[in-house]
Amino acid sequence: MSALDEIRSRFQNDRFATEVTGIVIDLAEPGKAVCSLALTERHMNENHVPMGGAVFTLADFACAVAANGYSGRETVTVSQNVSITYLAPAKGTRLIAEAWCLRSGKTTALYAVDVRDELDTYVAHATVNGYVISRG
Numbered sequence: 001m002s003a004l005d006e007i008r009s010r011f012q013n014d015r016f017a018t019e020v021t022g023i024v025i026d027l028a029e030p031g032k033a034v035c036s037l038a039l040t041e042r043h044m045n046e047n048h049v050p051m052g053g054a055v056f057t058l059a060d061f062a063c064a065v066a067a068n069g070y071s072g073r074e075t076v077t078v079s080q081n082v083s084i085t086y087l088a089p090a091k092g093t094r095l096i097a098e099a100w101c102l103r104s105g106k107t108t109a110l111y112a113v114d115v116r117d118e119l120d121t122y123v124a125h126a127t128v129n130g131y132v133i134s135r136g
Contacts, residue, residue: 004028007069017061021054025065031101033065039093049089050123056084059113059126062097066111067104067130077109077130084126092117099128107132 001009007028017023021043027034037043037058045051060079067077099113109130115123 003070007065011061011065011069014061014064017057017064021057021061023058023061026096028065028069030070031066031104033062033069033099035062035065035097035099037095037097039090039095047089050095052084052086055086055090055095055115055124056082056126058095058097059084059099059115059124060128062099063111063113063126063128063130066099066101067109073135075132075134077104077132079128080108080131081129082126084124086124087122089121090117090123091121092119094118095123104130105132 008025011025012018023035023037025035035058039050043050043054095115095117097113097115099111102110102112109132111128113126117123
């Protein structure tokens with residue numbers, strides 16, 4: 001099994017993101033992840049654009065994969081504070097979130113996440129302060 005398949009298998013336990021929302025992990029590298037979401041009617045708000053909560057969930061999940069995909073079992077990074085700015089409504093049918101680590105220390109981490117659609121519409125930008133928890 002490839003490393004990406006192992007990460008996908010492990011994150012299947014994040015059932016809200018994977019089962020309810022339908023997010024897929026497209027790429028996972030140490031400190032980086034790309035996840036996507038095929039938009040359906042269930043993701044839309046009254047204005048027929050993706051609901052902010054769907055965009056937020058995608059950004060948050062991409063960050064979780066970037067922070068924890070290769071972290072091993074000794075630590076886990078959880079979101080401590082998230083700031084998201086919605087920039088434009090998606091025009092396409094698929095959202096793509098790219099998350100990357102800006103800084104990771106012993107107890108805190110900082111990640112950035114960009115969300116775009118497949119037409120390259122810049123939908124949202126998030127910064128995530130993470131708290132690193134030792135499991136040992």
